[in-house]
Amino acid sequence: MDALNVKSLWKVYPPRVEALRGIDLSIEKGDFFGLLGPNGAGKSTLIGIICGLINKNSGQVSVHGVDLDTDPYSVRSMLGVVPQEFNFNIFETCLQIVMNQAGFYGIEHSVAKGKALELLALLGLSDKLNVPAGRLSGGMKRRLMIARALVHNPEVLILDEPTAGVDISLRRSMWDFIETQNKTGMTIILTTHYLEEAESLCKNIAIIDKGNIIENNSTSSLLHKLNRETYILYCEEIEDLPSLEFDLEKVDQKTLEVRLKKTQLLCDLMADLKNKGIVVRRVKNKVNRLEELFVNLVEGGEQDA
Ligand SMILES: Nc1ncnc2c1ncn2[C@@H]1O[C@H](COP(=O)(O)OP(=O)(O)OP(=O)(O)O)[C@@H](O)[C@H]1O
Ligand SMILES: [Mg+2]
Incomplete structure (x- = not known):
């Protein structure tokens, strides 16, 4: 059974903003799932509908096999x-x-207090227990919202x-914490604009654009689709750029940029450069790999082999 199942989900905000155009999505139990997409793609709308905060126009949503329309309370109690x-x-x-959140779920006061204290400690907020939330920093407020979301063991x-x-x-410590939750079997669904985060954390990723899912795959298969990667090579003083079978560009006296096709090997490039007397000291990816793919998909960039 899936943790989440969404079928033909449509949402039109009045007068006629088609925020979701018939979305199908299933997420397995225990997954660490990334929902990516540009601003206005429909991510928050999708999440709002799943949580029962936004009304859908049509389609079905179920969590652990429980239909949102039939039993919204049970669905809500399974979600943080x-x-x-x-x-x-x-x-x-x-x-x-x-603790008030725990109250909404009918958790008994003393149990709720123990759980609240435990979560706030795990999220590094033990010294803020009696501080009004308005006086927290932005990062602390985020952590408070995570503690609140987890109090009923969703x-x-x-x-x-x-x-x-x-x-x-x-960010690193927040992700460590959330990965620990995932290891205990909790399904994690996240949206982020930090693609390096999605690349390192998520097992599966869906990309949503203008209300449609345009990709839905494992993170590794998605990255496999990347046909070109751009590397920056930090070298020792370069006299003249030799002509090689690679798409090389001289950025400055000590820096080269290369766009490597999937069929080309980095070690061949290194060997060729060495033969021409160019000493490469360090190499790095110019942009995050998922970012390159994302730009290709969403902005229709080149996808040559
Ligand atoms: N309450 C609303 N009333 C009318 N239109 C809305 C409302 N909320 C969202 N929209 C529109 O629906 C579309 C999807 O918005 P949504 O907030 O779901 O995008 P998002 O993918 O979460 O974007 P972001 O990355 O910026 O958070 C946008 O065109 C947005 O303007
Ligand atoms: Mg949003």
């Missing part, structure tokens, strides 16, 4: 949601916010751009 926008009462304290955690505006070290 971290929305894109902060949506808590800024005058309530961190502890109150997490089977599926949905995160809508959870790391927007979160600094790098905090």
Whole structure:
């Protein structure tokens, strides 16, 4: 049984913004699933519908086999949601916010308190228990929303751009935390604009654009589709750029850029450069690989072999 199953989902905002145009999507239990797409693609709308916060026009949504229309309460109780926008009462304290959420799910007070304290500690907010949420920094507010989403032990955690505006070290620790949840069997569904995050975390990825799913595959198969990669080569002083069978460009006296086709090998390029007396000291990918693919798919860039 799938963690999430979506069939022919349509959403039209009045007067006629077709935010979702018949989306089909299934996500397996235990998956770490990435939902990617440009601004306005329909990601938050999809998440809003799954959580019962936005009404769909047509289509079906089920979570662990339970239909959203038939039993919205059960669906809601299986989901933990971290929305894109902060949506808590800024005058309530961190502890109150997490405990009130537990109250919505009928969790007994003492159990809720223990769980809230545990989650807030795991998310590094132990010293903010009695601080009103409005006085937290942006990154702390995100972590508070994660604690709140997890208090009722959901089977599926949905995160809508959870790391927007979160600094790098905090992002890393947030992902460590979420990966740990995933290892315990929790299904994770996330949207992010940080493609390197999706590349390193997600097992499967769907790309949504203008209300349609334009790709839905394992992360490794998606990356396999990439036909060209751009590398930057940091070299020792380059006199003249030799002519080689590679798409090479001299950026400055010590830097080359190469666009390597899938059929070309980096080691062949290195050997050729060495033969021509060019010493390559370091190599790096110019852009993240998923980013290159994403741009190709969404902006219709070149896809030559
Ligand atoms: N409440 C609303 N009323 C009318 N149109 C809306 C509403 N919410 C979203 N839309 C429109 O629906 C489309 C999809 O928006 P949505 O917020 O789902 O995109 P998104 O993929 O989450 O984008 P982002 O990456 O910017 O968060 C956009 O054209 C948006 O303008
Ligand atoms: Mg959004």
